[in-house]
Structures are given as structure tokens and as C-alpha cells.
Amino acid sequence: MSDTNNTPADPKLETNGQPAANDAAAAAAPEAGGEDRVAKLEAEVASLKDQLLRAMAETENTRRRAQRDREDASKFAVSSFAKDLVGVADNLRRALEAVPPEGREKDEMLKSLAVGVEATERQLLGAFERAAIKKVDPTGEPFDPNFHQVMFEIENTGKPAGTVVQVLQPGYTIHGRLLREAMVGVAKAPADGGAAQHIDTTA
Structure with a gap:
């Protein structure tokens, strides 16, 4: 006659159901870990995407600079x-x-x-x-130190001080950039200093 009292107890049915609760927590742990991994991967993807966009922008800037350099070399060689x-x-x-x-x-x-x-x-x-080489004849224009070289000043011209009244040698530009400055004479400020301004002839 078998003794039914010797049947081992099912560990899953222990008091207060604690083993069952532990199993549920263990099952939920991988799910939480998966969410963290997805978030980490998304952050890595965003970082790589940002790096890629920056690299592409830098490559484009480099290409444009190289193109400008080639064009300048062709224009001004x-x-x-x-x-x-x-x-x-x-x-x-x-x-x-x-x-x-x-x-x-x-x-x-x-x-x-x-x-x-x-x-x-x-x-x-x-x-x-x-x-694209152009002659610069600044007669009647204000003195511009970027394009003109003053050789002398002329008194009593009736022109505002600094106005170019004589061109000894015309200037030239190439593609808008100075090739040779014009040598000029400019109107001198009145002796009384009325509306005069000093012209720097060393420019």
C-alpha cells in the first residue's frame, strides 16, 4: 500500500507563492534589458548619422574650395x-x-x-x-588707395581735395583684381583748410 504522504512537494507551490513571483521577475528582466539595448543602438545610430552628415559637409566644402582654387589659378596664372x-x-x-x-x-x-x-x-x-583685363582711368574720381598711387597734388583745381585730376599712367585690373595701380595727380586741399582732407600719398 503506497504512502501518499511521501509525495515531494511542488516547489512552485511553496508558501506565499514566492517562487512563482521570482519566475515572473526573471521573465521581465530580459524585456527591460532589450529596451535599454534598443535605446543604446538608436543613440549610436544618431551619433553615426551626425558624424556622416558632418563628414559629407566637410567634403563638400573641401570640393568647393578646391574648385575656387582651380578657377583662381586659371584666371590669375x-x-x-x-x-x-x-x-x-x-x-x-x-x-x-x-x-x-x-x-x-x-x-x-x-x-x-x-x-x-x-x-x-x-x-x-x-x-x-x-x-578680362581692363584699363583703369580714374580721372574725376576720388582717390582710392586700393587702385591709385598719388604722385603729386595740384592746387587751385576747383575740385574737392583728393579728386584725381591727372592720370600719368593708367591702371589695369584682371578679373576685378588689381594688376597695376594707376599713377595719378590729385587735387590739393585749400590753403585755408576749409573743406580739406589730408591725402596720404604713400598709400
């Missing part, structure tokens, strides 16, 4: 050569101005020479225009 050529343009103009109008009428050879020099000057100025 001939600056030194162009600066020499503007001296040639000066000499061609001086040669033409040295020929008096009556000399052309009386001397066919002199006339032919002048016509040839004029054609050469036009061709050179056309090349300047294609290379």
Missing part, C-alpha cells in the same frame, strides 16, 4: 605676363600720341606707320578684353 603686356600697351599709346595729326597728312610713311601701330594696339586691347 597669367597675371605676371599680363603685367608686362600692359607696359607694351603704354608704349604703343605713347607712340601714337607722339605723331602729330599734321605729320600724318604730310608724310605717307609716317601715316602708314601710325596706322600699323593703331592696328597693333587694337589687337592687343582685344586680347586684354578676352582675358
Whole structure:
């Protein structure tokens, strides 16, 4: 005859149900840990995305700087050569101005020479225009130390002090950047200092 009193007790049915509660807590723990892991992964993804966007922006900025550098190199690579050529343009103009109008009428050879020099000057100025080289003739404009060099001041011009009243040598720019400054004479301030301003001729 079997003794039913010797049957071992089910540990899950212990007093107050504590083992069952422990099992429930253990089952919930992985779920809580999973939420933390998801949050951590999302934070890592956001950080990597931010780093990627920053890297892409820096790459684009670098590309743009490189492109500007290439464009500047292309535009201004001939600056030194162009600066020499503007001296040639000066000499061609001086040669033409040295020929008096009556000399052309009386001397066919002199006339032919002048016509040839004029054609050469036009061709050179056309090349300047294609290379974005422009002459700066600031007559009547206020003195600008960025583009002009004052050689002397002239009194009693009737112009405001600092106005360019004479151009000894025109200036030139290439793509808007100074190639050669213009050498100028400017109006001098009145002796009484009325509306005068000092012009820094060393600029």
C-alpha cells in the first residue's frame, strides 16, 4: 500500500507563492534589458548619422574650395605676363600720341606707320578684353588707395581735395583684381583748410 504522504512537494507551490513571483521577475528582466539595448543602438545610430552628415559637409566644402582654387589659378596664372603686356600697351599709346595729326597728312610713311601701330594696339586691347583685363582711368574720381598711387597734388583745381585730376599712367585690373595701380595727380586741399582732407600719398 503506497504512502501518499511521501509525495515531494511542488516547489512552485511553496508558501506565499514566492517562487512563482521570482519566475515572473526573471521573465521581465530580459524585456527591460532589450529596451535599454534598443535605446543604446538608436543613440549610436544618431551619433553615426551626425558624424556622416558632418563628414559629407566637410567634403563638400573641401570640393568647393578646391574648385575656387582651380578657377583662381586659371584666371590669375597669367597675371605676371599680363603685367608686362600692359607696359607694351603704354608704349604703343605713347607712340601714337607722339605723331602729330599734321605729320600724318604730310608724310605717307609716317601715316602708314601710325596706322600699323593703331592696328597693333587694337589687337592687343582685344586680347586684354578676352582675358578680362581692363584699363583703369580714374580721372574725376576720388582717390582710392586700393587702385591709385598719388604722385603729386595740384592746387587751385576747383575740385574737392583728393579728386584725381591727372592720370600719368593708367591702371589695369584682371578679373576685378588689381594688376597695376594707376599713377595719378590729385587735387590739393585749400590753403585755408576749409573743406580739406589730408591725402596720404604713400598709400
